[in-house]
Amino acid sequence: MKKQDIKLVITGHVDHGKSTLIGRLLYDTGSLAYDKIREVEKVSSDRKFAYFLDHLKEEREGDITIDTTQVFLKSGRTNYVIIDAPGHVEFVKNMITGASQADSAVLIVDVIESLKEQTKRHAHLLSLLGFKEVIVVLNKMDLVNYKQEQFLNVKNEINKFLESINMAIIHCIPISALNGENIIRRSKKMSWYKGAPFLKSLTSFKRETLNNKTLIFPVQDVYNINGETVIAGRIISGSLRRSQTIKILPAEKTTKIKSIEKYPWKVVKAYSCESIGITLLKQLPVKRGDVICSPDKTPLLRDKFSATVFWMEDKRFDKNKEMIMRYSTQEVTCRIEKINKRINSSTLKTIKENVNVLENLDMAEVVIKTKKPIVIANFNNIRELGRFILVKNGNTYAVGIITTSIWE
């Protein structure tokens, strides 16, 4: 089997079993240290699997997950980072924090309760964050005596729902996290299920490759190193070569790369995801927030674009108020010029009332106007230039993705 790394988030409604599933997975794969197991056994008589994740006193006493956690697991040649996301609507901000760091997602559903408010909201948020597929697990099969009928009914319902939001299901697995059925090996109690058990199913996620070879190098900072100007940053797509001609946006100045610095070495070429420094042949004014690209293929400069946003601020927000938009290394003053559609983030129904305001947990299709032209991309073309947060007075009000088609 190929060596791989998977960063996985477990999402779903309150008490549908996210933390229990991860705790069980850690326990059954022998990933827990003996002293950690003893520590949990000391504070819970019936060895609560969720306690391996829920470490805060408040979480254990209230039997809830407040904040997102990341744990590590190795099975075969695969390294997993498993991210637990809280299910409560009050902690949706923490769910987004967790999910945004994952590259694969699981949606867990209680087989008795089926689709609930937060199941749907989490699925919609996964979609907004760029996930195109999920593994669904139907938990608590022990409570329906491991019967196939209930499983099929709920599976059908979930299929319809996820299909309606264009989310593909890779596997739909009946499990009991509490009793360890279908977690790391096939359950004898559910021999009617012929698919892979949960752990094995995780290797079937497809790796998303946007395959965009266009050079994008956002400037993170500019340092003076022994009298020389070094431009620091991380390449987000494409590659850089010494002596290559580049263009700096938004100034639209062109020059050549003199050297690529990767302390303690100088390198000839650098690739996507590398944090590097470069020096230029011509001394041009370059600052944080500028974007370096190749002269023949540049993203457009725009001061107006359409976007989908998810609102997370308690206070109601009227359009046209000024905010700060932050994305990649850029920061710009902006306002929401138009709200085209206000949407309930759980039911996806259009909200017809107060169409010029946004409230906590709303999704919306909006038009954003920035104070000056900025370098952006459609979210599906270049992720890092197509997703942003909106900030006001030090609080994050919203996350959003750019939906305008803006590639030349």
Next chain:
Amino acid sequence: MSYLEKLENQSIYIIREAYAQFKKVAMLWSIGKDSTVLLWLIRKAFFGKIPFPVIHIDTSFKFKEIYEFRDKYVKEWNLNLIVAENKEALYQGITPDKGKFECCNELKTNALKKIISEYGFSALYLAIRRDEHGIRAKERNFSPRDKNFKWNYKNQPLEVWNQYKTWANNNEHLRIHPLLGWREIDVWEYIKKERISVVSLYFAKNGQRYRSIGCECCCDSIASDANTISKIIRELKTSKISERSGRAQDKEDDYTMQKLRSLGYM
């Protein structure tokens, strides 16, 4: 790109991001393996020239090997070192025997408080990792502390798409955690790959070695024959004991780490 290279590039990104936002920064160097790796990454991020001070919180109870290592590399790497001590508490005779919670809180947290207010730092780099402790697993890469050093773990900031909390209100400071996503084994594999020097206490002598180091009185060694980095990596692959099981402050009672951390402990 290999797993270690991914970790390295992401950590360097975080290190530079914090410096771009807060110029008044410093890093905490406990001289342990993790913060020594962090120091290495910071040197890489700034092309060999660290543009801020390095703080060693000195409880005076550290192993002598730690002091020797510190003094050697301060010179070799040309570090701007600040030694933080809570002299008053030491003078009053605070020791681990009188309570580990109070000792850690006075000699580490309060020593740090003094240095922060003296120098006015608005952000500090720390080498904590998620896999060390369940409480640390809940941390953010950029984690705010209020003027009393309180960690509001019930209301942590959103952290999404490499956008971090990069503003500090009055007297607030940010804890920057570039190694949060590294595991113990990643740290050792990186030390091996980059040939980073670490304190000799980590290597087995007479069948014993330290897996986690700090104050001499509060660290237990483990039975081990791992006297090279490769042997340590092999040992970790089969170990069923947690890394910090030899650290007294993690164990005093079930929620000591939560209490210490909510008061500003690392």
